[in-house]
Amino acid sequence: MRVIERKSLPTEEPYVVTGLPDIGLVGTIAALHIxxxxxxxxxxxxESDALPPVIVLHKGRLTMPVRIYGRDKLYIVASExxxxxxxxxxxxxxxxxxxxxxxxxxxxxxxxxAIPNRLEIEKPxxxxxxxxxxxxxxVKTLGVEPLDExxxxxxxxxxxxxxxxxxxxxxxLLAQCHVQYPDPGAAASIIETLNKFIGLNIxxxxxxxxxxxxxxKLRELMRRTAATLSRIQKSHEYEVPPMMYV
Amino acid sequence: xxFEERINELFERLRxxxxxxxxxxxxxxxxxxxxxxxxxxSLEPLFTITETEDELIVTFDLPMVDKDSIEIHATEDSLExxxxxxxxxxxxxxxxxxxxxxxxRKVIKLPIKVDPHNAKARYKDGILxxxxxxxxxxxxxINIL
Numbered sequence: 001m002r003v004i005e006r007k008s009l010p011t012e013e014p015y016v017v018t019g020l021p022d023i024g025l026v027g028t029i030a031a032l033h034i035x036x037x038x039x040x041x042x043x044x045x046x047e048s049d050a051l052p053p054v055i056v057l058h059k060g061r062l063t064m065p066v067r068i069y070g071r072d073k074l075y076i077v078a079s080e081x082x083x084x085x086x087x088x089x090x091x092x093x094x095x096x097x098x099x100x101x102x103x104x105x106x107x108x109x110x111x112x113x114a115i116p117n118r119l120e121i122e123k124p125x126x127x128x129x130x131x132x133x134x135x136x137x138x139v140k141t142l143g144v145e146p147l148d149e150x151x152x153x154x155x156x157x158x159x160x161x162x163x164x165x166x167x168x169x170x171x172x173l174l175a176q177c178h179v180q181y182p183d184p185g186a187a188a189s190i191i192e193t194l195n196k197f198i199g200l201n202i203x204x205x206x207x208x209x210x211x212x213x214x215x216x217k218l219r220e221l222m223r224r225t226a227a228t229l230s231r232i233q234k235s236h237e238y239e240v241p242p243m244m245y246v
Numbered sequence: 247x248x249f250e251e252r253i254n255e256l257f258e259r260l261r262x263x264x265x266x267x268x269x270x271x272x273x274x275x276x277x278x279x280x281x282x283x284x285x286x287x288s289l290e291p292l293f294t295i296t297e298t299e300d301e302l303i304v305t306f307d308l309p310m311v312d313k314d315s316i317e318i319h320a321t322e323d324s325l326e327x328x329x330x331x332x333x334x335x336x337x338x339x340x341x342x343x344x345x346x347x348x349x350x351r352k353v354i355k356l357p358i359k360v361d362p363h364n365a366k367a368r369y370k371d372g373i374l375x376x377x378x379x380x381x382x383x384x385x386x387x388i389n390i391l
Binding site for chain 2: 116178181182185211212216219223
């Protein structure tokens with residue numbers, strides 16, 4: 001796999017944010033909303049024989065399914081296809097390589113934390129996992145609770161692992177969400193947290209207004225993502241690590 | 247471990263692998279089916295089925311639907327749902343025609359037998375939740391005459 005770059009931002013220490021298909025499509029929905037609100041430009045895309053034979057058509061223009069957008073001090077990695085287990089490792093490595101090549105301040109991953117009683121929750125809470133304590137301390141001041149115990153499974157786990165090995169600052173933000181339905185409400189919560197953390201001003205009202213329409217459009221991607229998550233045993237995230245009492 | 251135990255373990259592993267293979271094929275075949283039907287002008291909703299000790303809980307994601315337009319019919323082992331969309335949604339071109347979808351429609355075979363007469367349903371924030379009590383299986387002693 002490689003990154004084919006078309007443009008680059010003339011900026012020092014940008015943030016690299018990922019919004020990849022995962023539980024509740026929280027990251028995907030959040031990324032797409034931020035890209036639209038900031039009118040971000042396509043900077044690069046990922047190319048690999050291991051990616052499915054898919055090309056995307058938007059307003060008559062061909063574009064690759066997994067790509068990177070940029071504006072000001074922010075890069076966003078987004079995908080319009082489910083990320084298969086066969087591609088996850090190389091994608092994670094390439095994302096981290098890209099962040100290092102841009103001298104990124106941190107990699108911030110946006111994702112969901114499935115909870116069974118999501119219907120009873122009006123405003124989803126956001127939790128955090130990070131490779132450095134300083135990042136955790138920073139998000140704590142914003143009212144985000146760190147996760148103390150558990151498993152992280154999937155593309156986020158691979159990016160975190162890569163960042164632990166290479167000592168890269170990485171933060172995973174997880175919003176409470178539905179287990180298998182697209183959740184724009186959770187995406188709105190995570191964008192609000194991101195706004196405070198990196199000083200953005202993304203308005204989430206338009207996202208909440210079009211929530212129903214988004215849920216309708218994202219059914220297929222949610223179904224394929226759920227099938228992928230089942231293959232990688234995502235249910236590990238609901239378990240308690242056996243050594244938690246050590 | 248005795249020889250017999252080893253053979254049983256091998257057969258158990260083989261059964262698990264075959265079961266996983268069949269599940270993978272079923273999942274693949276399901277993914278290859280589109281989530282819409284042009285003939286009935288209907289969309290297929292996302293749904294989940296979970297079980298507790300006493301209940302079978304089926305939920306559907308039904309955005310752009312009003313509660314009054316939802317119809318649910320159930321038997322002991324199946325569930326049929328139809329829900330009219332607030333307004334028709336254009337779909338991709340099919341055989342050169344533009345088709346609009348007007349409703350959600352889904353028929354599900356339930357994994358266990360339930361009591362549809364005492365089922366309860368609620369619709370909140372676009373999610374329909376139906377709770378079916380499980381049919382309790384009572385043990386009866388049979389006397390030998």
